[in-house]
Amino acid sequence: MEKILIVDDSEMNREMLSEMLEHDYEILEAADGKEAISILKDNITCISLVLLDMIMPEMNGIEVLDVMKKSGWLVDLPVIMISAEESSDVVHKAYELGVTEFIRRPFDQLIVQKRCQNVISLYSKQKKLAGLFADQFYEREKDSRLMIDILAHIVEFRNNESGMHVIHVQNYTEILLKQLMQLTDKYDLDNDKISLITKTAALHDVGKICIPDEILNKPGRLTDEEFKIMKSHSAIGSQMLADLSFHKDEPLVKMAYTIARWHHERWDGRGYPDGLAGDDIPIAAQTVALADVYDALTSERCYKKAFSHATALEMIIKGECGQFNPLLIDCLNTAAEEMRLVKEGGSTPNAEYDVREFALDLLKSNALYSSDRLLHLLEYEKMKNRFFEGITGGCSFEYTAKSQMLTVSANAAKTLGIEETIIDPIHNEQLIGIFGKEKLRELKAKFRSLPPDNPITQYNFHIIATEKANEESSSYIFRITDVSESGVNCPASARHTVYKLICRAAFTIAEPQRYTGVIGKLVPSESEYGIMKGVDLNDLTGVL
Numbered sequence: 201m202e203k204i205l206i207v208d209d210s211e212m213n214r215e216m217l218s219e220m221l222e223h224d225y226e227i228l229e230a231a232d233g234k235e236a237i238s239i240l241k242d243n244i245t246c247i248s249l250v251l252l253d254m255i256m257p258e259m260n261g262i263e264v265l266d267v268m269k270k271s272g273w274l275v276d277l278p279v280i281m282i283s284a285e286e287s288s289d290v291v292h293k294a295y296e297l298g299v300t301e302f303i304r305r306p307f308d309q310l311i312v313q314k315r316c317q318n319v320i321s322l323y324s325k326q327k328k329l330a331g332l333f334a335d336q337f338y339e340r341e342k343d344s345r346l347m348i349d350i351l352a353h354i355v356e357f358r359n360n361e362s363g364m365h366v367i368h369v370q371n372y373t374e375i376l377l378k379q380l381m382q383l384t385d386k387y388d389l390d391n392d393k394i395s396l397i398t399k400t401a402a403l404h405d406v407g408k409i410c411i412p413d414e415i416l417n418k419p420g421r422l423t424d425e426e427f428k429i430m431k432s433h434s435a436i437g438s439q440m441l442a443d444l445s446f447h448k449d450e451p452l453v454k455m456a457y458t459i460a461r462w463h464h465e466r467w468d469g470r471g472y473p474d475g476l477a478g479d480d481i482p483i484a485a486q487t488v489a490l491a492d493v494y495d496a497l498t499s500e501r502c503y504k505k506a507f508s509h510a511t512a513l514e515m516i517i518k519g520e521c522g523q524f525n526p527l528l529i530d531c532l533n534t535a536a537e538e539m540r541l542v543k544e545g546g547s548t549p550n551a552e553y554d555v556r557e558f559a560l561d562l563l564k565s566n567a568l569y570s571s572d573r574l575l576h577l578l579e580y581e582k583m584k585n586r587f588f589e590g591i592t593g594g595c596s597f598e599y600t601a602k603s604q605m606l607t608v609s610a611n612a613a614k615t616l617g618i619e620e621t622i623i624d625p626i627h628n629e630q631l632i633g634i635f636g637k638e639k640l641r642e643l644k645a646k647f648r649s650l651p652p653d654n655p656i657t658q659y660n661f662h663i664i665a666t667e668k669a670n671e672e673s674s675s676y677i678f679r680i681t682d683v684s685e686s687g688v689n690c691p692a693s694a695r696h697t698v699y700k701l702i703c704r705a706a707f708t709i710a711e712p713q714r715y716t717g718v719i720g721k722l723v724p725s726e727s728e729y730g731i732m733k734g735v736d737l738n739d740l741t742g743v744l
Contacts (some may be wrong), residue, residue, distance in 0.1 A: 201226045202320060203246055207236040207264065208253035208282060217251060220309045221316060233259025237267055244273055248320050254283035254290065265297040274298035278319045365495060366402045371542050372491035374398040379531035387483045397484045400456040404463045404488050407437025434464050435473045458482045463489045468523040486525050490532065493521050498543055509540045595722040601715060647718040650705035661699040661722065
């Protein structure tokens with residue numbers, strides 16, 4: 201049974217509210233604000249609602265709300281304020297602090313019961329919605345970090361470095377940036393930006409993948425010519441990222457470029473490749489540079505032994521490893537113990553983004569509307585997708601124009617013998633081998649030509665299979681036309697299969713509406729329906 205905490209200095213009021221609610225809820229009582237805070241500390245995870253009197257001795261309702269807000273309790277715990285107070289200033293202050301509802305005295309039993317029921321239900325659905333959103337967000341974040349970490353560890357493997365180097369640099373970068381955010385607002389840092397910098401710090405040495413092994417892993421001192429080649433990894437890495445044919449305008453790629461190119465610049469202008477000085481060096485690159493140097497000093501390399509934590513700090517502060525931003529040196533001094541613990545494996549900061557808190561923030565800011573209808577729609581859409589996947593074999597797709605990414609359902613990928621995610625499908629050899637480049641271009645043009653006021657269309661998808669001369673395999677001719685089945689001529693001996701390709705173009709909400717991609721479904725003709733349901737998928741393999 202859910203618990204409600206009633207906070208009121210009037211025993212009569214507490215008794216009246218308890219009688220109204222005790223049949224549906226377990227009731228806790230507090231006679232003043234201080235007692236309420238004490239009960240909340242011990243029961244914060246199991247209380248579903250607080251009924252809070254506004255006017256009480258010692259600690260009034262506004263003061264209790266202030267404590268709850270500073271403690272972060274109001275994120276998950278709703279409060280209904282009880283008062284006969286009519287002052288608009290008091291009401292506004294209560295709402296600013298996070299009150300969900302008001303109940304005025306004298307009490308009306310039906311109003312009290314319904315408002316408690318509605319508020320508890322609202323917060324319960326909000327948590328569920330936040331969980332759904334957070335799970336999806338986390339999966340995307342996890343996949344993104346996984347690919348970055350794989351690439352970073354490939355570079356480490358070539359460089360004969362410890363597998364912990366990338367993780368350490370990310371952890372030190374996060375520690376330093378959080379200290380810097382507390383120290384100054386000069387660099388416009390927030391949790392999202394720190395998360396992005398920490399994530400892309402893993403790619404700081406991506407250019408080393410192009411450095412010859414005999415230089416990269418030379419145990420002795422490098423010659424001047426070898427050192428020149430080694431230093432080129434900054435420019436090479438940034439150029440690799442700049443030359444990406446897709447995603448190069450994404451914030452993650454731009455940040456990775458910034459760090460890869462400038463993490464060897466120095467505060468006094470004596471770094472490379474561009475000789476930047478002071479705050480001309482982006483703060484992301486400055487911070488990764490300091491984290492990289494600290495880890496290099498405290499780790500064993502093929503050309504040196506590891507220095508102790510204290511020695512490494514002394515060398516950095518004295519400028520023996522180049523000059524750094526004085527503010528970052530202050531952050532290093534403040535966070536020295538935390539960094540030592542990370543180095544020794546005794547503690548690691550929480551580098552994972554708190555996606556559930558992020559989801560709740562979105563809900564609180566009305567970025568998502570926490571209502572029965574939205575929750576229902578989310579679950580309804582999931583149900584529809586699962587249903588259509590089941591009855592049609594799941595031959596659906598989604599194309600995103602900006603990233604040039606094609607995503608197909610699992611069964612469509614299996615049937616076609618292609619990957620579920622394809623970048624730049626027009627030039628993908630698997631799709632070209634099945635459809636031909638001209639047909640792919642024709643489809644892309646048709647999708648892009650769909651207008652916002654009439655975004656749904658369909659095409660007859662004709663597959664004609666004919667035998668090749670002197671060969672056992674068949675030759676497949678793919679035609680995407682607007683004509684009916686009878687309007688396509690084909691040899692009498694050929695197998696002719698018809699599907700309907702039903703598509704809907706997507707556009708931005710803001711005016712002018714811009715094309716963003718298309719979603720589609722391959723719907724079989726009645727004669728082929730059994731095949732699409734999975735009765736005979738082998739007949740479809742290589743044809744669809």
